[in-house]
Amino acid sequence: MADETEEEVDQEAMMAEWEAMADEDGDDDDDVFDNADEGPGGTRVLDQSEIDSLLGVDSNVDEGGDQSGIQAILNSALVSYERLPMLDIVFDRLVRMMSTSLRNFTSDNVEVSLDNITSARFGDYLNSIPLPAMLTVFKAEEWDNYGLMTVDSAMIYSIVDVLLGGRRGTAAMRIEGRPYTTIERNLIQRLAHVVLADLSSAFDPLSPVTFRFDRLETNPRFATIARHENAAIVITLRVDMEDRGGRIELLIPYATLEPVRELLLQMFMGEKFGRDSIWEGHLTAELWQTDVAIQAVLEQVNLSLGDVMNWEVGSTLDLSVSPESLVELRCGDVSMFKGNMGRKSGNIAIKIANKIVRDDGG
Template identity: 30%
Template sequence: MEKILTKAEIEALLNAVFDGRIEPEKELSKSEGTAVSYDLFNTEAYRGFVPNLDIVYDGFIRFNRITLSNRLRKVVEIKKVGARSYKFDDFLQTLPSPVCMAIFKLDPLKGAALIAMDSSLAFAIVDSVLGGTSRTALALNRLFTTLELRLVEMVLADVLADLEKSWAPLYPAKLSLLRMEMNPRLVTIVPPEYQVVTMTVKVHIEENVGTMIFVVPIMTIEPIRDKLKEGMQFDLMAIDPQWSYRLSSEILDAPMELSVELGNSTISLRELLDLEVGDTIMLDKPCTSELLVKVEGVPKYQGIPGIRHGNKAMQISDIISTKGSTRERQV
């Protein structure tokens, strides 16, 4: 483990260099070393570690377990195996043969991603869609027919829909299928040396077990790496009815100022200065006319003045709408 210099040691070292007691060129020449190869695509900072990406696949498993069970009319279990990073060319070498691959786009993110499905899972899906009742694993070592690819594509459309829903709390990406492929050599979602991150899941369709692998290039999710670090804010999406009830109760108890405008009058500054106790100011409205009622300075009602239980009162006759018009209200 490398020793980290303290602040005092750093200042002492800098002072020694400035005073000429240490010559950096000579000190560096004393250390003997050899050139070390540095692979930009295999560094720790670029080894494919994507924080919180597994949460997306956890959500996908919850959604797709129900969707796939309803589609196939069979009990389906999906278990996460684990994530791993590869160079894209190295990943293609790990794929079994035959393999069913779906290439899809994550708009508006750049690039494309893919889903690889081994033959055991693909043939189990085809068997279930066509009403098969076999409870033993299907071991067919051949390429898929056009009809079989079409049936698997139908199921993969559900997979992409569930994957899109699992991405939604983190990033609103639109997933769309580009094409289906059986030959890994014809798949080039990124150059061979580029890094991709994979997630492998095991799919149990009754007694049949298959593997599904999700492959996303690092360059595709690099723009949202910071959002992935922050994690999904599911709590911000949740609605707390108790909190809403308490907030409504507190708002209803908030005090508000209500004022009644009796009328208006225009006088000069001299008349204002000459006003004395007992003088009368003539308003532009009679006491029997409708008066304007304001709430926090905003016109809200019109009413008729009167007396109730020996107190001055106001009976609301109209409600002023937001557009300035009034509508009658019986009180």
């Protein structure tokens, strides 16, 4: 018992000594945490604004502002659409074509504008779709992949109101708590065909492609066309029909655009990445006018140097050729043709019989 009491006393003395040393070291840091809240055990507690800044969900930052914290780290792997500058030209062309097509489709004054082009993860985009909405899944036939078009509820009821003769100046009626009717689905399907036809025409100058309507969904879970972590391009189009309108969003995964990625990297239409067609034409014309020396070789015999040194005046070299043997025509060290030797206009001539095909290693 006495030994246990002595050990407890020694431990209490040691703890008291450590606390005294900690107090001395912490005197210099007291002024740093004077204004900070302290939790249990003297640890500093972050307030809500600091937590939001750390997570990158600061409400004071605009949507178009720079992201920070964990959110910036998570989004750093996304590919920016600005690395594909040709997309701006394609979708500017789409806006002009849609303005005309939708005017013919609705017989109303329609204005289409491009709100923005952004990059997002496919899963994040599905979670951000405001319901109710209609999602059109379409397929790029030549690229063998899919895309997604979302029509929001305001656009749906505006199209239904316009096509079924709704009066101007009256806000589109929106009925909550019921699924879309067959008439509404058919009208939006017709709208999707119009938009997809214009999207195909917008890509035609760059690369001919056909966007085919695949299916119409109202539940985002059934419109999954890519992995949730895959990057995609989201194009937001604003459609105004005087006092009515809504938004149409196009989502195209980067995997869908991969077959034409090289074309989308161009800064302007027709760019050839350093190739100069004028110089190519000039070089071709000069090559056609170039003089080339051709040698006619009757036969080739391999002899040792000793035999050659023994040659004298009058020595005879036997060639295993006949008058009917083919003569080989060479340009430098390259064998090009074989032909028959003859005479024309007092000159020795070669009539080409066949062309020598070189292998890849020749």
